[in-house]
Amino acid sequence: AQSVTQPDIHITVSEGASLELRCNYSYGATPYLFWYVQSPGQGLQLLLKYFSGDTLVQGIKGFEAEFKRSQSSFNLRKPSVHWSDAAEYFCAVAGNTGGFKTIFGAGTRLFVKA
């Protein structure tokens, strides 16, 4: 079955510290992988996506993610967190099988300490 797991419901980091948000997926075919961010009271905005090529993907706002096929993971990273990064982050998978659906993880809420 297709699924996305984000093991951390919430994470707290200090401003300026590094961040890694975990994402594991299960998908029967070649996946398209996404990270979206949702600021409080807002819709979702794409941070980055991966389909093929270089397994380290750069996104907006200084975020990057690394695809590891052997671990079925697509973890999101940022070297230095800013207070404005406090939000909820969603990992998602889509593809050309299973009826063109999109599967989202449950999300990880990021808190940033001053």
Add this chain to the structure above:
Amino acid sequence: EAQVTQNPRYLITVTGKKLTVTCSQNMNHEYMSWYRQDPGLGLRQIYYSMNVEVTDKGDVPEGYKVSRKEKRNFPLILESPSPNQTSLYFCASAIGRATDTQYFGPGTRLTVL
């Protein structure tokens, strides 16, 4: 401005009273989709549409209907709402397929009493 709009943004209704949440995009996108967001569950896809008159079920379609008569509009219909449909609903669109970047509307918070 390129955008996805939803109306209403907030709605409180009672069990069994039919309602429609509208969604419109001005980007000439072929793919449109509805999601519901519930705490601890993330976003779950309700229905999606690959083009005009082409719709298909997502993971949680029960109790919902959709139609796609025009490319820009993709309304979500709850013919007999129940309290378990209280949720935050998002409409999204993409150029062609689910594998393209999806652009999300601002959300509709629905409460069914």
